Amino acid sequence: MASSAVSLYLDPQIRDWVLFPITLVMILVGILRHYVVLLLQNPPKKQSKETIREQRALVRSQILRATSAFSPIAPTYYKSISQSLSQAYGDGSFLKDGPPKGEDKPAPPNPLTDPNAMDGMMAGMKTQMVMMVPQMVIMGWINFFFQGFVLIKLPFPLTLGFKSMLQRGIETHDMDVRWVSSLSWYFLNFFGLNGLYRVILGNDNAADGSRDMSTPFAAAAAAQPQPGQVQDYNKLYKAEQDNLEFSEGLYSWVAADVETRILKKYGRTI
Amino acid sequence: MSTAHPESAAQLLYPPNVQFNASRIYTIKFVSACFAGAVAGTLGLESWLGFGLFLLSTLLTSACLYVKCKAKPAKYMAGGFWELVNPGQENMFSFLLLWTLFYGIVHVYD
Numbered sequence: 427m428a429s430s431a432v433s434l435y436l437d438p439q440i441r442d443w444v445l446f447p448i449t450l451v452m453i454l455v456g457i458l459r460h461y462v463v464l465l466l467q468n469p470p471k472k473q474s475k476e477t478i479r480e481q482r483a484l485v486r487s488q489i490l491r492a493t494s495a496f497s498p499i500a501p502t503y504y505k506s507i508s509q510s511l512s513q514a515y516g517d518g519s520f521l522k523d524g525p526p527k528g529e530d531k532p533a534p535p536n537p538l539t540d541p542n543a544m545d546g547m548m549a550g551m552k553t554q555m556v557m558m559v560p561q562m563v564i565m566g567w568i569n570f571f572f573q574g575f576v577l578i579k580l581p582f583p584l585t586l587g588f589k590s591m592l593q594r595g596i597e598t599h600d601m602d603v604r605w606v607s608s609l610s611w612y613f614l615n616f617f618g619l620n621g622l623y624r625v626i627l628g629n630d631n632a633a634d635g636s637r638d639m640s641t642p643f644a645a646a647a648a649a650q651p652q653p654g655q656v657q658d659y660n661k662l663y664k665a666e667q668d669n670l671e672f673s674e675g676l677y678s679w680v681a682a683d684v685e686t687r688i689l690k691k692y693g694r695t696i
Numbered sequence: 697m698s699t700a701h702p703e704s705a706a707q708l709l710y711p712p713n714v715q716f717n718a719s720r721i722y723t724i725k726f727v728s729a730c731f732a733g734a735v736a737g738t739l740g741l742e743s744w745l746g747f748g749l750f751l752l753s754t755l756l757t758s759a760c761l762y763v764k765c766k767a768k769p770a771k772y773m774a775g776g777f778w779e780l781v782n783p784g785q786e787n788m789f790s791f792l793l794l795w796t797l798f799y800g801i802v803h804v805y806d
Contacts (some may be wrong), residue, residue, distance in 0.1 A: 433804070434804075438805050440805075441800070441805045445800065445801075449797075493707055496707060578796060578800040578804060579799070579800065579803075579804045580796055581737065581741065581742055581743065581746055581795055581796060581799040582742070582743040582746060614789075614792060614793050614796055615793060617786075617789035617792075618790045618792060618793030618794070619790075619793070620786045620789070620790075621726040621729070621786045621787055621789070622726075622790070624726070625722075625726055625727075628719075629715075629719055
């Protein structure tokens with residue numbers, strides 16, 4: 427009786443009351459999750475002009491250095507910007523509290539007790555919780571209400587190993603693995619709806635379930651650099667000074683011999 | 697004036713445009729994967745035939761994109777040719793989802 431030519435007949439009411447509702451609920455919960463995460467995010471705290479200047483000062487020299495090998499700016503400008511930045515780093519005039527005073531630098535604040543860093547970590551943990559809870563709730567809901575019957579037939583074959591996972595609640599030995607229960611429909615939706623979220627909600631949406639599962643360590647690691655706000659900017663500036671010098675050696679203007687190139691292009695040479 | 701160095705060529709790209717192109721292309725690939733899934737399910741294609749249809753639709757989509765790029769894919773997206781053809785991992789799952797859905801609606805239920 428286990429021939430694959432015999433097919434089961436399923437009540438159309440299963441389709442109306444299980445198939446579509448599960449998909450609809452998952453789509454809506456995903457969208458809800460995205461907006462909840464948006465609402466839960468604290469707006470960034472207002473920081474003083476000096477603090478922001480300290481943080482952004484490094485970026486200025488990085489922008490300059492990024493294109494130094496084929497630089498679009500002429501030598502006079504490049505050298506003057508590079509030298510003024512270098513001198514400012516040496517003097518410490520970008521630092522938040524002014525030039526370094528003496529030998530006694532305060533120890534960097536402990537990330538567990540510093541209030542700024544704590545906020546960053548709490549925000550990360552809050553988003554994690556919001557991501558995981560709906561998934562578990564939906565799985566529990568499906569297991570409770572939609573258990574014990576065959577939902578759909580998969581169009582592609584699977585190995586017997588999947589039978590225990592996909593046919594949970596249906597105690598048959600001979601039924602084709604292709605007939606599956608609602609939990610497997612949940613999994614199909616879980617992976618398949620990410621593309622839909624990306625189209626509806628934009629690229630970095632918070633409704634992406636499968637990405638959380640695949641990068642739990644990456645997410646934890648991404649939360650780590652936030653306590654790095656206690657970096658010693660003085661040291662960073664010194665390092666950046668060296669980098670600036672190195673890039674100055676690499677520097678060459680993109681339009682350095684443009685006259686010769688144009689003449690060559692039109693067939694005339696000096 | 698033709699710069700042959702890859703770094704200088706990369707320097708000339710304008711990031712907002714690159715991002716816009718990338719998301720447009722992703723949307724196109726996603727929609728085509730959805731339609732392929734619907735077609736496969738409605739036609740009742742089983743295992744290998746269904747995946748064959750997915751492959752066919754990927755090739756058709758990349759051919760259309762190639763024509764739209766005026767035969768110069770490197771100008772419109774990072775990564776050149778492979779970027780054009782690659783359907784993306786998430787679109788594979790979307791294809792599976794819609795294929796299963798339509799197969800179930802049309803062929804399994806009365």
